[in-house]
Structures are given as C-alpha cells and as structure tokens.
Amino acid sequence: MTGRHHDIDRLVHWTVSVPTDRIIYHQGEAPRAFYRVEAGCVRLQVNRPDGRRQILAFCLPGDVFGLEFADVRPMSAEAVAAARLTRFQFDPDGEEIAQTSMVGLLAAACEMSTILSLHLTGLGLNLAEERVTWFLDWLAGRQGVDGKGGPLFLPMNRQDISDFLGLAQETLSRTFARLEAHGAINVITPRRIVLRPRHSSSGPCADQLPNAA
C-alpha cells in the first residue's frame, strides 16, 4: 500500500519550470492544479497579515503538493530554488481517468499529511539546537546522506529555515555556530554543511517518526 508515483501520470499533466522565488499559487486562490516536484525545492507557506510567515513544508523532488479539496488555497506555494514541476490540471470532466488515478491521489494526500506531521513533531522540540538538528537530519535523510555524516546542500536561505523552524534568524545562525563549535557540523558555506557522525550519547533526539518519504 506504500510507494510513490502510482498512476497519477495518467492524468493530464505537463512540465513547468519556475525560477527562484516565483509564486506558484497564492493562498486564497481557487485551486486549479496540483504539482509534483521533479527538481529544485518549493516552500508551502502561510503569510500573516503582520508580515510574519510560517513555512509549512519544503517540498523536494518526488513530493506532491497543492492537492487541495477546498474552494480556496489555504497556503501559498513558492519556489525556494529554481524548480522543475509536473503540473496536473484539476479536470472536472476527466472523471473516468481520475478514477484510475484515485489511489495515486490518495497516496499523495496521505504523504502530505505525513510530511506535515513530521514537521509538527519537529516544532514540538523547544530547544533551538534540537530543532536545527532535527531539520538537518530531515534534510540529510531526503538527500540520501546516511547517519555517518556527509555533505549537505541547503536549497533554502537562512530566513526560510527560520520561518520553517519558528526561530529568529539570529537564533538560527547562533545555533549553527554552536553546533559547529561542538563539532556536530561543519559550515563550509551558508548553503553547504557537512554533518559529523553523531556523538554516541549526547544526541538530544535519537529517533524520529518513521519517515515514509
């Protein structure tokens, strides 16, 4: 019952390329399509009236987003980095085709729930160091970096990470510095970080949700 890329490719779809910071859709709009990330990175975010924003998810290759079952988008989607997307049109007439793709749609919707659950779990950690460690572990998992350490590429800037983790940008920066001082990571450039193998006992959060991704 698991797995990606079921049969949603039978739906009407085509490839679109979006440059960095391009808005894919706005919160409040009527949903017209959903997307699968093929390359790059997309952020789903809620913009508050006071200017603050909360990033709900970073979507990486393989992730399906924008599959709403509502009249309006509850969130915005923007490209964090230049991205290639597969766009699936919501087709009111294609009921028959949609039927054969329903399992795939359901799987995609459930995966989004899993992604959000995972994020919620990460935000449950109150110490900045725990949150940042959790974030790096998550990204490492998505990039196939094993736990023994390895180079990590961050597609997003510090502000994005801050708004994802619910931290002030300064706190994030300081936390990176502290982790580096403790020998947990190695910040080559702001976008390139090397994870050191986890020190056996001091790890604050040893395991996570079983990551279905």
Place this chain on the structure above:
Amino acid sequence: MTGRHHDIDRLVHWTVSVPTDRIIYHQGEAPRAFYRVEAGCVRLQVNRPDGRRQILAFCLPGDVFGLEFADVRPMSAEAVAAARLTRFQFDPDGEEIAQTSMVGLLAAACEMSTILSLHLTGLGLNLAEERVTWFLDWLAGRQGVDGKGGPLFLPMNRQDISDFLGLAQETLSRTFARLEAHGAINVITPRRIVLRPRHSSSGPCADQLPNAA
C-alpha cells in the same frame, strides 16, 4: 469539490465506543482501519523516547483520522474524552466498493492535511498568549461559537493543551490567568471558559487560515 461525508459510508464500517484515555492505535503498528469521530474527542500524538509527547491534532466530531498510506502508523491515537467512533476497516478485497468511495477518502485525507496545516500555523506564533488565543479561537470555531463571545467547553485537560501548543503546563496556566486579567476570557472551571468579545484593536492575530472544516 468541498464537503464531508461523501460516500465513504459505503465502506464496511461499524460504531465503536472508547472510554477516556483508551488507546485506539499505537504508533508503529500496521494500520488496519481508519475512523470518523461521531462524538467525543480524540488526540493524535507522537510519543518521544524521552517521555515528551507532541499532540498533532485534536479530532472532533466529523473528523476522519487514521487514514494512513504507509506500513506503520506514524502516530498514536487516543481518546481524550469518551468517544463514539465509526470504524472503517481497510479491506484489501473490497476494491470495487472502495472505488466508489475514493473521492470521500481523498477528501478526508486532504482535510487532515488542512487540520495539520492549521496547527502548524498556530505553532508558528511564538508568544504563549498568541498560541492560546489561537487555540481558543480554533476550538470556538469548531463548537460553533461565534466571534462575539460565548461559552466554550474544553474536552481535554491542561496537559493535553500544553502538549498541543508546545508550552509548559505552567505557562499555559499563567497565560489563561493573564487573559482573564485582561478581560479576554472568563475561566468558570478548568474545562469551561467563556470567551469575551474581541477587543477591537488589541487582538494579536486578527485572522487565520481559511478554515475548511
């Protein structure tokens, strides 16, 4: 494309009653069924190895939970208050029936994503007062209490709310006290709170995600 209670009732289902604190399923288990809350309240939560827990969602009447598309449950489900649930068995043989219910399943899965997004948005507020206000507004919306104030019943205890909002229980208690001192609420009993009409300008978070529920 909106709405609840599509056609999932064609699936095999029956009613179950669960007492307070009964575990409905455990994280790590293989999913065997999903549920709809008919009465009462259910919490979805992740238990950490260090004993802390993060409550991902409070499910109230109408909410569908446990619709996983994975080998293992990523979270646990427990009854916050005595609850009546409709249990829908995952039926590997009932493909035909399932087909006709697919739209309903998809809607339920998308609604869960919306619920989690909303929660994520609430946790994005870093001031305790904002989070608590957000929580009360959310609950009021679910109980049909309009913005002009009204009585509110809290199905869960303080510890549950704390673990939902990512606050220490003491902070939550103090925040309730402060809100009451400011005239924003009226704590009759720990489980019964009266919302005062929002003071025009001082409201910290005037609007929220468009709540699809």
Place this chain on the structure above:
DNA sequence: CGTGGGTTTGACTATACTCAACTACGGTGG
C-alpha cells in the same frame, strides 16, 4: 573595485521553562 543582500556577531531584554509549594476539586470510604 565598489556595492548590496544575505549572514553573522554583539549587547540587552523579554519570555518561557524548571523546580517547588500550594490550592481546589472529585471520588472514596468511614
């Protein structure tokens, strides 16, 4: 080589957490 945005660092403050004691309520048993 100069400029600018993203990032880091510094000083200070505000907020929430921890540990602990106290209180209120509900259920139980005499």
Place this chain on the structure above:
DNA sequence: CCACCGTAGTTGAGTATAGTCAAACCCACG
C-alpha cells in the same frame, strides 16, 4: 454526611533560553 486523599491545576521564585535591535562581516554581483 463528612473527612480524607489523590489528582489536576495554579501560583511563586529563580534561571535559562530565545527574541530584538543594531552593527559588522563577507561573498556575489555589477
């Protein structure tokens, strides 16, 4: 019916953490 007890909730004091405002830094780009 009342006293007792246990749990949930509140309040207090002190500390640790993260936020805010501000300045310096540094690399990328023009």
